[in-house]
Amino acid sequence: MLNRAAVTTVTAAALGALVAAAIMVPRPAPELAMPALTPPTVAAVDEPSPPLPVILPDFDREQGLSLAGDAWGDAEIAVEPVERRVVSLGRGGTLIQLLLDAEVPREQAHEAVAAMRKVHNPRQLRLGQEFSVLFDRTGEEPRFVGFEFQPAVEKVVSVTAGDEGFRAAEIEKPLARLTVGARGTINSSLYQAGAEAGVPMPILAALIRTYSYDVDFQRDVHEGDGFEVLFDRYTTEDGSIAREGAIRYAALKLGNKVLPVYRYEFQDGTVDYFTRKGESIRKALLRTPIDGARISSKFGMRRHPVLGYSKMHKGMDFAAPTGTPIYAAGDGVIEEAGQKGSYGNYVRIRHNGKIQTAYAHLSRFGANIRRGARVTQGDVIGFVGTTGRSTGPHLHYEVLENGRQTNPLKADMPTGRTLDGKEMARFKALVAEVDEEFARATAVAAAQPAGTLELVSASGEETVKSGACSREPGC
Ligand SMILES: [Zn+2]
Numbered sequence: 001m002l003n004r005a006a007v008t009t010v011t012a013a014a015l016g017a018l019v020a021a022a023i024m025v026p027r028p029a030p031e032l033a034m035p036a037l038t039p040p041t042v043a044a045v046d047e048p049s050p051p052l053p054v055i056l057p058d059f060d061r062e063q064g065l066s067l068a069g070d071a072w073g074d075a076e077i078a079v080e081p082v083e084r085r086v087v088s089l090g091r092g093g094t095l096i097q098l099l100l101d102a103e104v105p106r107e108q109a110h111e112a113v114a115a116m117r118k119v120h121n122p123r124q125l126r127l128g129q130e131f132s133v134l135f136d137r138t139g140e141e142p143r144f145v146g147f148e149f150q151p152a153v154e155k156v157v158s159v160t161a162g163d164e165g166f167r168a169a170e171i172e173k174p175l176a177r178l179t180v181g182a183r184g185t186i187n188s189s190l191y192q193a194g195a196e197a198g199v200p201m202p203i204l205a206a207l208i209r210t211y212s213y214d215v216d217f218q219r220d221v222h223e224g225d226g227f228e229v230l231f232d233r234y235t236t237e238d239g240s241i242a243r244e245g246a247i248r249y250a251a252l253k254l255g256n257k258v259l260p261v262y263r264y265e266f267q268d269g270t271v272d273y274f275t276r277k278g279e280s281i282r283k284a285l286l287r288t289p290i291d292g293a294r295i296s297s298k299f300g301m302r303r304h305p306v307l308g309y310s311k312m313h314k315g316m317d318f319a320a321p322t323g324t325p326i327y328a329a330g331d332g333v334i335e336e337a338g339q340k341g342s343y344g345n346y347v348r349i350r351h352n353g354k355i356q357t358a359y360a361h362l363s364r365f366g367a368n369i370r371r372g373a374r375v376t377q378g379d380v381i382g383f384v385g386t387t388g389r390s391t392g393p394h395l396h397y398e399v400l401e402n403g404r405q406t407n408p409l410k411a412d413m414p415t416g417r418t419l420d421g422k423e424m425a426r427f428k429a430l431v432a433e434v435d436e437e438f439a440r441a442t443a444v445a446a447a448q449p450a451g452t453l454e455l456v457s458a459s460g461e462e463t464v465k466s467g468a469c470s471r472e473p474g475c
Contacts, residue, residue: 083135083142088128095122095131102133104144108166112147112159115166120157154234154242175234175242181441183228186221193227202244203231208291209327209378210261210273211252213283218295226253228260230438246271249434262434264419264427278419278427284351285329286377287409289359290318290384290395299407314405315358315398322363322393324384328375329357329399337369337381343396344388347381356403360396361388 085102089095095116099109113122131149135142146166148158154175159168184197194204207229208217215221232245251260261273261281273281297317332351340346343360347369350356363385375381386393399408419427 081137082145083137085133085135086130087133088130089125091127095125098131099133099147103142104133108144108161112144112161112166115168116157116159117168119168119170120151124151126151152242153240154236173236175236177245178233178235179230179248179437179441180233181228181230181438183442184226186225186227187223190217190221190227194229199229199231200244203229203247205291206247207250209286210247210250210281211259212286212288213281214259214287215252215254216287216295220254221252222255225255227251228438228442230434230441249438262427262431264423264430266423267426274419274427276431278424280418284331285355285357285399285408286327288318289327289329289357289397290320290324295319296394299405299409315360315396316408318384318395318397320384320393320395322383322385324395325366325380326359326362326382326384326395328377328379328381329397330355330377332357332375334369334371334373334375334381337365337371337373340388342389344390345382345385346388348400349375349381354402356400358398358400360398361385361390361394363387363393 087098087102089098095113096109099112100106104112116122129149129151131147133147134145136145144161146158146160148156150156154173156171156173157168158171159166182194182197182199184193184199186193190208191204194207195201199207207227211217228249228251229247230249231247234242234245236242246263248263249260251258253259260276262276263271264274265271275281295316296319297313299313299316301312328349330349330351332349334347335350335356336346336348338346340360343358345362345365346358346360347362347365348356348358359382361384362382365382366380369375369381384393384395390396397408398405400406
């Protein structure tokens with residue numbers, strides 16, 4: 001029943017001048033389901049779902065009965081005169097108190113919340129969460145019959161009174177997958193251009209991570225360069241965005257170079273990005289283990305600002321605001337996570353028998369980052385800070401080869417999987433399909449006048465105050 005969304009074209013005008021269109025596509029077939037990167041939590045609701053409490057837009061006593069609708073329109077909904085009191089969770093408030101305030105008898109409030117616990121953890125309730133408290137108005141006195149709320153765009157939790165007490169259910173709405181295409185010209189930064197083109201932040205961050213093996217976004221991107229991106233978006237049937245999905249295709253135009261990448265899922269379910277020729281763009285280490293930072297000091301000899309003589313800098317410094325997440329540059333095991341002299345808060349990962357990476361001056365560590373823990377490339381291992389001997393918030397990053405610091409830009413790392421034979425044939429077919437999809441998704445935008453982006457800074461002039469290691473050994 002979810003596949004009924006035949007190929008319908010929907011324009012996404014709201015995405016801005018440079019953007020494009022969204023095309024309704026059928027949900028992915030199970031064998032093409034999204035991999036771990038973007039969990040395919042598209043709910044199936046083919047089974048008879050538990051009774052949804054009636055949601056009345058507004059109870060109108062004059063009219064008596066109003067027709068209830070839950071925006072899905074395809075279910076027969078019983079018509080009942082139910083009053084709905086909408087309340088929202090305040091700071092420090094509890095759900096029980098909220099129900100009491102809505103005039104729910106104490107015992108029933110406790111029973112209803114106890115029932116809810118079976119499907120939803122009350123600790124996960126957000127501040128400001130709205131609840132509809134439902135009362136049957138057929139009798140003389142309003143009778144509490146349950147409550148419901150939407151913890152996420154695609155989820156409804158409902159608690160209803162029955163003959164045997166309260167019952168709770170969590171209903172997941174089916175999601176539609178849209179394919180969204182966008183392109184833009186970079187005048188100041190990719191972030192700026194992406195935002196102007198309506199590309200949401202999670203997709204921009206993923207785009208930067210996807211290219212972080214090969215592109216140094218501080219040095220390699222210049223005014224007049226451009227990008228293209230095609231990504232999935234999951235929406236509920238009423239058009240609300242539930243979440244952004246994976247990037248299926250992207251291209252960066254840097255000077256005369258164009259770097260297209262395609263997302264490909266192997267038959268065994270692993271996913272990677274490949275050039276048009278079928279070469280993996282993955283390297284064993286990320287080139288930049290942090291988003292949106294700029295290099296404030298490179299590996300090599302440098303003149304010390306205070307002492308005035310040249311000294312070896314055995315890592316790379318990335319200036320970024322305190323709290324900016326730092327990613328594990330590659331898969332590996334945490335060898336050290338703690339305070340380490342002038343390095344301040346320090347994490348070191350062993351990637352294989354030869355290569356380690358180290359991260360210094362962190363303000364704090366990522367969740368579960370401790371000695372012996374296993375990490376995957378891209379996991380957050382900590383956050384930028386200025387602990388230890390440091391002149392300002394920055395990440396000091398080292399790549400160690402056989403225990404010695406080496407230039408991260410020159411470290412020779414093996415690349416990822418390659419495509420051959422049957423996989424290559426599948427990939428070629430996918431490339432053709434995706435190219436066509438991108439053309440379709442952006443055709444509508446091309447018909448609209450292209451927006452001009454404001455030039456904010458001619459050459460990405462640096463406004464962040466430089467953070468750098470001071471004269472500590474090994475830094
Ligand atoms: Zn440094």
